[in-house]
Amino acid sequence: MKIITQFSRENKKYLAYLPLLIIPFFPLFLKNYQYGIMLLCFAEIYIIATTGLDVVYGYSGQITFATSAFFGIGAYSSQLLHVNFNLPLIITIPMASLIGCIIAMIFAIPVSKLRFAFLSLSTISFGWVVYQLITRSPGGITGDYNGMFVERIVFFENGPDRITQYFYFGLICVILFVGLKLLLVRSRVGRAFLAIKQNVHAAEGMGINVRKYKVYAFGVYGLYAAFAGTLYGHLVGFISPETVAETQSVLFLIMAMFGGLASNWGPLIGATSILLLNDALSHFEQYQLLAYGILLIAFIVFIPDGVVGLIKRTTSRVNEKSEKVNNAEN
Amino acid sequence: MLKIDELTIRFGNLVAVNHVSLEVPENKIVALIGPNGAGKTTLFNCVSGVYTPNHGEISFNGESIAGKRPYYVHNAGISRTYQIINLFADMSVIDNVIVGMHDVLKSNFFDSLFHTKKHIDEERTGQKKAMDLLKFVNLEEKANHTAGSLPYGEQRRLEIVRALASNPKILLLDEPAAGMNSQEKIVLDAILRETVKRWGLSILLVEHDMDLVMSISDYIYVLSFGNKIAEGTVNEIQHSPEVIEAYLGSD
Numbered sequence: 275m276k277i278i279t280q281f282s283r284e285n286k287k288y289l290a291y292l293p294l295l296i297i298p299f300f301p302l303f304l305k306n307y308q309y310g311i312m313l314l315c316f317a318e319i320y321i322i323a324t325t326g327l328d329v330v331y332g333y334s335g336q337i338t339f340a341t342s343a344f345f346g347i348g349a350y351s352s353q354l355l356h357v358n359f360n361l362p363l364i365i366t367i368p369m370a371s372l373i374g375c376i377i378a379m380i381f382a383i384p385v386s387k388l389r390f391a392f393l394s395l396s397t398i399s400f401g402w403v404v405y406q407l408i409t410r411s412p413g414g415i416t417g418d419y420n421g422m423f424v425e426r427i428v429f430f431e432n433g434p435d436r437i438t439q440y441f442y443f444g445l446i447c448v449i450l451f452v453g454l455k456l457l458l459v460r461s462r463v464g465r466a467f468l469a470i471k472q473n474v475h476a477a478e479g480m481g482i483n484v485r486k487y488k489v490y491a492f493g494v495y496g497l498y499a500a501f502a503g504t505l506y507g508h509l510v511g512f513i514s515p516e517t518v519a520e521t522q523s524v525l526f527l528i529m530a531m532f533g534g535l536a537s538n539w540g541p542l543i544g545a546t547s548i549l550l551l552n553d554a555l556s557h558f559e560q561y562q563l564l565a566y567g568i569l570l571i572a573f574i575v576f577i578p579d580g581v582v583g584l585i586k587r588t589t590s591r592v593n594e595k596s597e598k599v600n601n602a603e604n
Numbered sequence: 605m606l607k608i609d610e611l612t613i614r615f616g617n618l619v620a621v622n623h624v625s626l627e628v629p630e631n632k633i634v635a636l637i638g639p640n641g642a643g644k645t646t647l648f649n650c651v652s653g654v655y656t657p658n659h660g661e662i663s664f665n666g667e668s669i670a671g672k673r674p675y676y677v678h679n680a681g682i683s684r685t686y687q688i689i690n691l692f693a694d695m696s697v698i699d700n701v702i703v704g705m706h707d708v709l710k711s712n713f714f715d716s717l718f719h720t721k722k723h724i725d726e727e728r729t730g731q732k733k734a735m736d737l738l739k740f741v742n743l744e745e746k747a748n749h750t751a752g753s754l755p756y757g758e759q760r761r762l763e764i765v766r767a768l769a770s771n772p773k774i775l776l777l778d779e780p781a782a783g784m785n786s787q788e789k790i791v792l793d794a795i796l797r798e799t800v801k802r803w804g805l806s807i808l809l810v811e812h813d814m815d816l817v818m819s820i821s822d823y824i825y826v827l828s829f830g831n832k833i834a835e836g837t838v839n840e841i842q843h844s845p846e847v848i849e850a851y852l853g854s855d
Contacts, residue, residue, distance in 0.1 A: 457718065462706065481675050481704075484675065490713060
């Protein structure tokens with residue numbers, strides 16, 4: 275009997291994932307509403323960036339306000355490589371992501387010494403530096419304050435429309451990048467990240483080269499954020515310094531925190547819901563930042579462990595109750 | 605095996621450890637005792653790489669380890685526990701032990717990323733070894749509890765096996781009996797003896813509980829105000845007038 279209940283519980287766990295199978299069919303439902311498909315593409319892009327942020331902040335505990343800077347590095351590098359060196363996008367996108375990864379690792383070498391407020395300030399400064407370089411680029415190659423047009427990706431000339439194609443491409447990327455992150459955090463490296471977050475002295479005392487692993491975490495972060503940036507640029511077809519702005523970094527942090535840090539589903543839930551909320555608020559543009567601010571404070575105070583944490587807490591409470599009931603029956 | 609020679613550590617004008625020399629031979633339990641503020645933990649922190657000594661030499665199997673980073677010292681074979689419990693409180697008990705194996709596991713970043721066969725095999729043997737270690741200190745039934753939820757005495761035992769997970773040659777134990785009741789202390793006594801026997805390692809122990817120290821130590825060093833005031837076997841220390849004076853004060 276016990277085995278059967280256990281088995282059905284396991285099955286229930288997988289049943290809960292069943293609704294996810296509907297995701298590939300979204301474009302069919304939204305056939306006459308292309309803006310909706312576009313929003314889904316943005317959700318995919320933000321999920322990838324937030325997943326990277328979750329590795330460095332959620333798992334390794336290193337706060338960073340530079341996400342939009344790496345996002346911008348990816349978006350700008352891919353297009354600049356494409357225009358100036360005539361490389362095809364299939365090469366410039368991985369190259370730009372790698373550039374993001376390498377810059378993040380180089381940045382992390384000195385910064386990995388810092389903690390808390392000092393670390394946040396240094397990541398904010400890094401964002402400023404990137405912003406300045408983009409707005410005052412040598413020879414104006416980035417279009418400075420005006421921004422620049424970016425080559426849009428078209429996968430198949432005939433077939434479904436470009437945005438729908440992009441949605442499926444993005445979906446594959448999400449599965450790949452989120453999948454790799456899940457593998458990474460369930461490993462020796464992931465355990466080292468968590469150990470550093472929980473107790474940096476004990477981590478170092480247990481033989482973990484803390485600085486090396488911080489550099490790794492930043493590398494993953496830079497790669498993910500820059501890759502998401504390239505996807506953004508080649509989807510929208512236009513990038514500007516606004517893409518790199520600091521408020522965007524805060525937005526990524528809100529996404530990560532709202533979803534729930536260091537969790538499987540946190541980045542997916544967080545990025546999607548904040549994006550949709552953001553879109554709903556866009557009609558009241560002058561109040562957008564105000565709403566963000568208030569929401570951020572509310573999250574931090576009421577659900578510091580995010581939606582995933584909230585769900586976990588509620589289900590564990592329900593389970594405890596049902597266990598008590600079971601025990602009483604026995 | 606571990607040799608500390610003329611070690612001196614100063615914090616500003618305060619000399620925390622003053623020209624102290626000591627030695628930990630193979631397969632022995634060596635205790636470091638002394639009143640509060642004698643510099644015992646400071647000396648520990650120096651050996652384990654938290655502090656860099658101002659003067660003196662620490663050599664381990666002939667290699668100088670003074671001023672090396674803590675992870676380096678650990679991976680060289682000197683593992684430690686902490687006076688104030690320093691577990692990964694939100695991790696499971698078994699994961700704490702597996703983090704302790706960090707350096708023993710050899711899979712690299714890409715094995716971790718792609719879960720290669722090497723990674724899978726290692727995880728399996730790691731889990732098994734961690735379970736064996738938990739059995740050794742009677743914690744196997746709590747393997748999946750979060751470490752922070754354990755009672756105090758169990759947390760202390762978990763720290764010991766976490767330190768053992770890397771197959772160290774020397775175990776530095778900083779007040780392992782602190783906060784334990786007499787029953788738990790008896791268990792600890794047995795665990796420490798068995799540890800030395802089973803793994804053939806040495807223990808350097810800082811401890812205030814004299815019953816435990818006198819029961820298990822092969823050799824004892826006594827510190828007072830940063831100076832080494834005595835050394836010897838249990839019998840010699842118990843009858844040393846300097847030690848009695850340091851602990852009880854002179855007339």
